[in-house]
Amino acid sequence: MKIGLFVPCYIDQFYPDVGKATLLILENLGYEVTYPLEQSCCGQPMVNSGFVKEGGAVTKNFRKVFRDCDVVVGPSGSCVHHLVDHEKLGQQSGKPEVYELFSFLHAQNNFPRSLQPFPHRVGLHYSCHALRGLNIASPSELVEPYFSKIQPILDVIPEMEIVPLDNVDECCGFGGTFSVFESAVSIDMGERRVEDHVSHGAEYVVSMDSSCLMHMEGVARKQKQNVRFLHLAELVAKLWER
Amino acid sequence: MKRMNSRETILQSVRDHKPAPVALPTRARTAPPPMDVLDRFVFHLDGIGGVTRFFESRQAALETLKQSSSGLMLRDLIQGESTIQEDSVTEPDVTAVEARFAVAENGAVYITDQEVGHRQFLFLGRKLIALVPQDALVPDMHEAYDRIKLSSVGFGIFIAGSSATADIAQILVRGAHGPAEMEVWFYGQQSKVMSAE
Amino acid sequence: MRTKHAQAADHFIHESPSPKAQHNAAIHLRRKRDVAANELQEFEELRTRASEIKKHTLTHLDQYLEEFEKNALANGVQVHWAVDGNEMNARVYEILKKNEVPYIVKSKSMLTEECGLNHFLEEQGMEVYDTDLGERIVQLAHEPPSHIVVPAMHKTREEISALFHDTMNTEAGNLDAKYLTLSARKDLRQRFMNAKAAVTGVNFGVAETGTVTICTNEGNADLGVNKAPVQIHCMGIEKLIPRQEDLGVFIRLLARSATGQRITTYTSHYQKPRAGSEMHLILVDNGRSHHLGMEDFWEALKCIRCGACMNTCPVYRSGGGHSYGYAVPGPIGSIIAPARNFEEYDDLPFASSLCGSCSAVCPVKIDIHGQLLKWREVIVEEGEVDTKKSLPMKVGSWILSRPSWYRRAGKWARKLLSWFPGIARKTVNDWTKGRELPEPPNESFREWYLKTRKNEENE
Ligand code: SF4
Numbered sequence: 001m002k003i004g005l006f007v008p009c010y011i012d013q014f015y016p017d018v019g020k021a022t023l024l025i026l027e028n029l030g031y032e033v034t035y036p037l038e039q040s041c042c043g044q045p046m047v048n049s050g051f052v053k054e055g056g057a058v059t060k061n062f063r064k065v066f067r068d069c070d071v072v073v074g075p076s077g078s079c080v081h082h083l084v085d086h087e088k089l090g091q092q093s094g095k096p097e098v099y100e101l102f103s104f105l106h107a108q109n110n111f112p113r114s115l116q117p118f119p120h121r122v123g124l125h126y127s128c129h130a131l132r133g134l135n136i137a138s139p140s141e142l143v144e145p146y147f148s149k150i151q152p153i154l155d156v157i158p159e160m161e162i163v164p165l166d167n168v169d170e171c172c173g174f175g176g177t178f179s180v181f182e183s184a185v186s187i188d189m190g191e192r193r194v195e196d197h198v199s200h201g202a203e204y205v206v207s208m209d210s211s212c213l214m215h216m217e218g219v220a221r222k223q224k225q226n227v228r229f230l231h232l233a234e235l236v237a238k239l240w241e242r
Numbered sequence: 243m244k245r246m247n248s249r250e251t252i253l254q255s256v257r258d259h260k261p262a263p264v265a266l267p268t269r270a271r272t273a274p275p276p277m278d279v280l281d282r283f284v285f286h287l288d289g290i291g292g293v294t295r296f297f298e299s300r301q302a303a304l305e306t307l308k309q310s311s312s313g314l315m316l317r318d319l320i321q322g323e324s325t326i327q328e329d330s331v332t333e334p335d336v337t338a339v340e341a342r343f344a345v346a347e348n349g350a351v352y353i354t355d356q357e358v359g360h361r362q363f364l365f366l367g368r369k370l371i372a373l374v375p376q377d378a379l380v381p382d383m384h385e386a387y388d389r390i391k392l393s394s395v396g397f398g399i400f401i402a403g404s405s406a407t408a409d410i411a412q413i414l415v416r417g418a419h420g421p422a423e424m425e426v427w428f429y430g431q432q433s434k435v436m437s438a439e
Numbered sequence: 440m441r442t443k444h445a446q447a448a449d450h451f452i453h454e455s456p457s458p459k460a461q462h463n464a465a466i467h468l469r470r471k472r473d474v475a476a477n478e479l480q481e482f483e484e485l486r487t488r489a490s491e492i493k494k495h496t497l498t499h500l501d502q503y504l505e506e507f508e509k510n511a512l513a514n515g516v517q518v519h520w521a522v523d524g525n526e527m528n529a530r531v532y533e534i535l536k537k538n539e540v541p542y543i544v545k546s547k548s549m550l551t552e553e554c555g556l557n558h559f560l561e562e563q564g565m566e567v568y569d570t571d572l573g574e575r576i577v578q579l580a581h582e583p584p585s586h587i588v589v590p591a592m593h594k595t596r597e598e599i600s601a602l603f604h605d606t607m608n609t610e611a612g613n614l615d616a617k618y619l620t621l622s623a624r625k626d627l628r629q630r631f632m633n634a635k636a637a638v639t640g641v642n643f644g645v646a647e648t649g650t651v652t653i654c655t656n657e658g659n660a661d662l663g664v665n666k667a668p669v670q671i672h673c674m675g676i677e678k679l680i681p682r683q684e685d686l687g688v689f690i691r692l693l694a695r696s697a698t699g700q701r702i703t704t705y706t707s708h709y710q711k712p713r714a715g716s717e718m719h720l721i722l723v724d725n726g727r728s729h730h731l732g733m734e735d736f737w738e739a740l741k742c743i744r745c746g747a748c749m750n751t752c753p754v755y756r757s758g759g760g761h762s763y764g765y766a767v768p769g770p771i772g773s774i775i776a777p778a779r780n781f782e783e784y785d786d787l788p789f790a791s792s793l794c795g796s797c798s799a800v801c802p803v804k805i806d807i808h809g810q811l812l813k814w815r816e817v818i819v820e821e822g823e824v825d826t827k828k829s830l831p832m833k834v835g836s837w838i839l840s841r842p843s844w845y846r847r848a849g850k851w852a853r854k855l856l857s858w859f860p861g862i863a864r865k866t867v868n869d870w871t872k873g874r875e876l877p878e879p880p881n882e883s884f885r886e887w888y889l890k891t892r893k894n895e896e897n898e
Contacts, residue, residue, distance in 0.1 A: 009839065012884045013849045014877045019884035035888055040845040046832050048793060050815030050824065054836030061840045086812075128794035140473065141751065141799035143482035167466065171753050175792030180869045182790060184449035187873030188757040189792070192462075218874030249508075249520040252676065252724045256501045259732030263498045266681065267491040286701055347691075348701035361665040361713060365658045383702070384687040392648040392683050393510075396711035397665075400690075402702045405658040409573035409589060411596040412464050413616035418572060419624055419631070420658025420705070 003033045004069030004096060006062075008079045008210075009041040015210045021237035022075040022101055028240060029110050033073075036065045044082035049177045059087045069096045073104045075233045077130025077209050085133055100134055101233055102208055106149035115239035117159040123202030123227075124162055125193070125216070126169050127209035136208065140169050150208070150232065157239060163200040170196075174215035190219035198227050208232050279346040279379050280428075287349030287426060290403035291416060296376070297429040303373055307427075311336050317366075319358050320373060334367040337421065341401075343378035344426060345386050350402035351426055352386065354395040361397050369423035370401070376428040441764035441783065444790040448758025455759065457595045461585065462756040464592045469750040471699025472800070478701075479691070489688050490804040493741035496646075496679050497731060503646040503679045504722065510649030511720055514711045519721045524554030527723045531556060531638065531671055532563055534719055538669050540635040542566035544627070546653075546660035547574055548640025549587050549744055550675050550723060553766040556638070568630050570659035572623055579606045585760030587767055588697050588746035593759055637663030641674035642743070643689055647682045650710050651720065654693060654703040661707050668716040672709070677727050677740040689743060692802040696745040726779040735813045739774045741803040748797035748807055754790055763787060770797035774810045777818075785821075788814035849883060 003026060007019040026033045042062055046055035062083070066072045072089075074080055080100040083089040090097035105111055130136040137148035148154075154162065173179065173189025180186075194216050197205050207213050210231055217229040277285075284294045297303035304321065314335035317324045326332050339358055341351035351372045355361050364370065380386050392398055405420030416422045442450070452458050476482045496503055508518050521527035527550075535543065543560070545567055551557065557567045557578070569578040573590035577583065580602055584590030591599070596614045603609040609622045639660045643652040651672045653660050664670040680689065694700040712718035731737050749755045749769030760768040765776040765784060770791060776784035788811045797807040818824060838844045870876065882890075 007884045009845065009849065014879060016880050016882065016884035016887055020887065035885075035892075037885065037889070038842040040842055041839040043836075043839070046836050048812065048815070049789075049832055050812075050817075050819035051829070051832040051836065052816045052819070054832050057836050057840040061842065065842075128792070128796070132795035132799055139796070139799050141796060143476050143479065169796075171792050171794035171796065173753065173757075173792055175794070178789070178792045182445045182448065182754070182758075182792075183869040183872055184445070184452050185754050185757045185790075186792070188452050188458075189753045190874065192753070192757070214877050215874065218870070218876065221875040222871075222873055248522045248526060251522050252520055252722070252728060253501050253504060255724065255728035256504065256676070256731065259728050260500055261498050261731070261734070261737055264491065264494040266495045267488050269684070290700070290704075345702075350702050350706070355713075362662065365662040365665065382687070383691050384684070387684050387687040390683075392645065392650050392708050392710055396514075396709075396713065398708045398710075399661070400702060400706040401704065402700075402706075403704055405656070406704055407572045407620060407657050408698075409571070409576065409591055410599055410616040410619055411460075412467055413596075415617045415620040417624070418620060418657035418659070419570065419627070419662050 001031070002068065002070045003031050004066045004072040005033050005035045006039060006066070006072045006074030006079070006098070007035070008074060008076045010214070011076065011210050014214070015231065017234055018075050018210055018231040021231065021233040022073070024237045024240065025101070025112075025233060026073060028112070029105070034069070039065045042079040042083050043087065044079055045176050047082065047086055048175075056087075059083070063089070066096050071104070072096045072098045073101055074098070075101045075208070075231060076211070077127045077134050077136060078211055081129035081133035100130055100136065100208065102150050102153065103130075103134055103136055106152075111152040112156060112236065112240060115157050115236065118157050118235065118239055119159040120203045121161045121163050121201050123165060123197035123200065123205045125172065125197075125205055125207035125212055127207055127212045128169070128171050130208050131169055153232070153236060163197070163202045165196050165200060167196060172212040172215050174211050179215060186215075187219065190215050191223070194220045194223065194225060194227070198225050202227055205229050206232050206235055279381050280376070282346040282381070283344055283349060283379060286347065287403065290349055291406075292349055292403045292424040292426060295425060295427045297427060300373065300375070300429045303427050303429045307338055307371065317363060319363060336369045336371060337363055337367045338371045338373065339364065341372040341374045341426075343380060343386070343389060344374045344428075345380055345383060345400065347382045348402050349426075350400040352390060352398065352400050354399070355397040356395060364399065364401065365405070365420040367421055368417070369425065370404070370421040371425045371427060372401070373427045373429065376430045443786045444758065444762050444764070445786070447762035447764065448754075448790070451759040451762050452757060455593075456598065457593070458759070460595050461593045461759045464589060465586070465750040465756045468589070468698055469747070469800075472696055472747055472750065473699075475695040475699040475701060479695075485688055485692055486802055486804050489692055489743075489802055490741060492680060492685050492688060493803050494738070496681055497677065497737065497740055500676065500679065500731065503681060504676060507644055507646040507649060507679055508722070510647070512649075514649050516649065516712065516718045516720050519719060521721055521723045521725070523725045524723070527554050527673060527721055527725070528556050528559040530721050531673070532560060532565070534669065534671060535560075535565060535636055538635060538717070540565075540669065542568060542630070542634070543636045543638050544568050544570050544630055544634045544659075544663040544667065545638040546640065546655060546663060547571040547590070548638070548673055549766055550640055550673050551638065552584065554723070554725060556673070568627060570627055570631070570663060571655070571657060572620060575623055575627070576602065579603075583761065583766070585768065586746060586749055587744050593761070631662050631666055634663060634667040636669040636671060637667040638671045638673065639664060641672050641678050642693065643686060644674055644679045645681075645683055645686065646679055648710060650683070650708045652686060653707045653709070654690070654705070656700075656704045658705055661705050664709070665713070669719070670709075670712070670716065671719045671721065673721045673723060675723050675725070675727055693743055693745055696747040696800070696802040730775075730778045733778060736774060736778050736810055738805055739771065739778065739810060741805055742771050742775075743803055745802055747800045747802065751796045751800045752791075753794065753796075754792060758790070763790070770807045770811065771805065774807060774814060777814055781821075785818050788818060846885070
């Protein structure tokens with residue numbers, strides 16, 4: 001199986017450690033991973049703003065770049081959800097199938113067997129697109145037996161305490177261009193999320209989407225809140241026994 | 243003339259615009275939870291501030307009604323033994339009515355205009371008491387609607403608990419416009435076959 | 440002209456006396472909804488069935504309208520049809536005039552809100568008493584409802600106490616909800632007792648039986664209708680369902696989704712007028728039949744107005760119900776409003792982070808956030824988006840579809856953030872109002888990759 005590593009544009013530019021962590025996890029789990037150098041973006045920012053044509057042009061580049069891969073894996077529920085749900089990648093043509101990193105590990109049932117302890121209080125932020133778009137866990141709205149595809153990872157991190165939250169899966173308010181054009185609402189939403197985590201004693205907020213983390217971290221830093229933000233891939237890479 | 247036009251205009255517009263037909267789903271029946279129907283009823287009525295009481299027989303219930311409301315204004319729609327003028331708008335302390343059956347999943351009772359005569363009586367006064375045979379208890383609203391025939395009455399209503407509002411700062415207040423209290427009086431024995439009907 | 444959502448919401452968050460009241464009230468309802476929903480194993484199946492029944496009805500709406508009318512007429516109901524809001528208002532007024540009605544008691548109806556019935560009647564010199572407590576509060580405050588189930592959701596007890604003191608002469612400073620509620624009851628009691636006409640909305644119309652179903656908690660609709668000699672029900676044509684048994688599905692879902700109740704206190708079924716009184720039914724189109732023809736948006740007509748999508752929506756909870764400027768606020772309003780008046784409401788589909796909670800909570804499974812996204816596409820196609828939005832999109836697309844340009848632009852963007860924070864901040868002013876920018880790293884992932892792995896890879 002040829003795995004193409006997809007590092008979304010803003011992760012490439014602003015969160016390279018998340019890309020590095022993703023690569024490390026995949027390689028540690030025994031996959032052969034290539035990173036096509038001509039990749040850029042998935043096209044979501046345009047499409048979510050209604051610019052379908054413009055987004056399509058960007059996705060075209062994505063298809064071209066990854067056309068030789070069997071599977072594309074990226075550390076962003078949001079971008080992957082766009083590619084799968086809006087651009088229908090992996091559906092008609094079959095190739096390439098696109099996966100969010102942890103959904104991929106779940107599909108493969110291939111998880112790290114043990115990780116180093118992380119003796120901290122952690123607030124989990126399930127990003128909306130990973131949650132309601134990619135079904136990475138049960139959203140709180142649905143009446144169904146609870147599941148979470150990242151549970152096998154959480155289970156092998158000793159001493160980590162997941163804090164309870166008032167609103168377990170409320171949106172952080174990022175929403176791409178929404179964060180700028182509806183900035184007052186977006187900020188209010190971000191503040192509400194940060195407060196939920198902080199008031200429950202979270203030292204870290206962990207998510208599978210860097211965009212949500214960027215937004216909440218931006219809010220928390222503005223408010224001088226003492227809480228840190230980590231992509232789940234970064235956390236796992238950090239705790240991997242070497 | 244104009245009315246005819248609007249009717250035709252709307253129907254034609256609907257015909258012109260309606261999407262491709264979608265079939266009516268067939269009915270699936272899911273088993274109600276294992277909890278006893280009577281327990282469920284009591285639980286739910288209690289949850290909305292109502293009171294459930296039990297009597298050996300209808301006669302016993304009616305006796306109690308008469309005794310317990312002595313000195314009070316009672317509008318007894320069951321025996322017609324009101325202590326107030328039937329056609330007056332006076333709001334009694336107690337209104338007693340016969341309900342056809344009760345619904346376990348939500349604490350509601352079903353009443354039609356055939357039981358009350360004047361529909362408005364259900365919404366006047368301080369307390370509403372509904373008498374229901376204990377074997378007339380259905381598990382859920384599907385079975386409730388299976389049991390009734392709307393076309394045979396002018397008015398039918400499910401009442402669950404008392405008139406209520408939480409429109410001011412989510413604080414629940416009973417007696418918004420209708421009765422502030424609701425009691426359901428079961429009489430007789432519960433029949434075992436009822437829920438499987 | 441109405442204020443656009445972003446501005447109105449900004450104003451609500453920063454200027455209103457109690458911006459958190461709406462959030463607290465709405466999230467409270469969402470939590471109660473979760474408890475009630477989780478009580479039913481078959482909840483998801485019910486949602487699917489409700490959706491299918493509604494789809495079936497809407498795709499056969501002409502037949503069901505005719506069946507409904509036929510059965511209602513046979514029951515002795517007077518049936519009227521109104522192409523738009525003006526006609527509905529005129530019809531109501533006609534009935535009231537003929538019966539020499541001095542005033543009406545009215546229960547909650549989003550349709551009459553949509554058609555401006557109160558305003559119209561008041562212009563004709565007719566008094567209107569909204570009798571639902573929440574609606575009464577906003578009526579006295581001369582405001583529109585901010586929520587379709589809890590109209591005065593945005594108001595605090597303090598505000599209501601002051602309002603009642605001014606309008607009903609209640610005790611100044613008395614914050615007791617019971618006292619305030621019972622004061623409103625007392626104030627309206629004689630109006631009910633002497634009412635000559637009552638106007639209501641409709642939750643469900645049953646074609647098979649000609650039934651008008653009304654769900655309330657206060658008993659105001661039923662008290663009004665059953666006391667007044669003239670009862671008028673205003674009903675949007677999309678409120679139909681085929682059969683009596685279908686009510687089982689919808690009644691189970693409606694209250695649970697709306698407030699977490701298992702059923703509303705009163706679930707009334709009106710078939711026939713009382714002896715000696717009149718029952719009128721007005722079937723209103725007002726853009727619905729046209730909406731039905733919109734391929735991507737017609738399923739919004741499945742809506743049963745439970746308000747769950749508002750309660751769950753973080754945008755609604757932050758910005759408040761008034762910020763939408765439409766009778767039905769929140770996510771569902773943002774797809775209905777542009778379907779009825781595109782020019783006026785083309786900003787509403789952008790008032791969403793597309794988190795999808797609305798679609799997941801909706802008891803009739805409307806793909807609300809999917810439709811919001813679709814609206815954005817339509818609006819962009821129609822050229823209704825200003826250059827402030829469209830230019831970055833076009834430039835962005837151009838750059839991001841060209842890898843080498845993307846690399847240059849990315850580096851430039853990162854440098855700009857670290858070297859000229861002042862300038863960057865100015866250009867991204869909207870972002871930095873409440874958020875810091877990310878601290879840019881020295882190198883991109885790609886640069887790192889080339890540096891550390893370039894031997895293994897050939898470009
Ligand atoms: S769209 Fe769905 S959730 Fe929103 S009010 Fe309508 S039925 Fe309720």
